[in-house]
Amino acid sequence: MESHSPIGRIHCSENAKKCAESTGRFEFEPRGKVQIKGKGEMNTYFLLRSFKRSIWEIIDRRRDENCNSIDGYNELREGYVDDVINKTTQKNSKTCSIS
Numbered sequence: 001m002e003s004h005s006p007i008g009r010i011h012c013s014e015n016a017k018k019c020a021e022s023t024g025r026f027e028f029e030p031r032g033k034v035q036i037k038g039k040g041e042m043n044t045y046f047l048l049r050s051f052k053r054s055i056w057e058i059i060d061r062r063r064d065e066n067c068n069s070i071d072g073y074n075e076l077r078e079g080y081v082d083d084v085i086n087k088t089t090q091k092n093s094k095t096c097s098i099s
Contacts, residue, residue, distance in 0.1 A: 010047035010058070017045045025052045 020026040028045040036042050055072040056063045
């Protein structure tokens with residue numbers, strides 16, 4: 001999924017979305033069908049927000065204190081933190097697990 005996701009978006013499969021939504025802690029928006037290598041065409045979704053944690057906690061980054069956002073999800077969607085994400089030395093995204 002990570003190769004199909006724009007910078008700053010958390011992209012997941014329909015199964016991951018259903019599992020996460022069952023906790024009542026997440027909100028998603030449909031991205032549409034995406035061709036996934038080894039899986040075929042799949043319905044995929046973007047995480048809009050967590051009702052329990054800020055995006056900064058989820059992606060393990062410091063919040064830009066100069067921005068007037070409460071949770072940072074809109075900042076990521078609008079591209080305000082592209083420079084912060086691009087400066088990281090980490091080449092792969094983290095895998096999220098829902099417990």
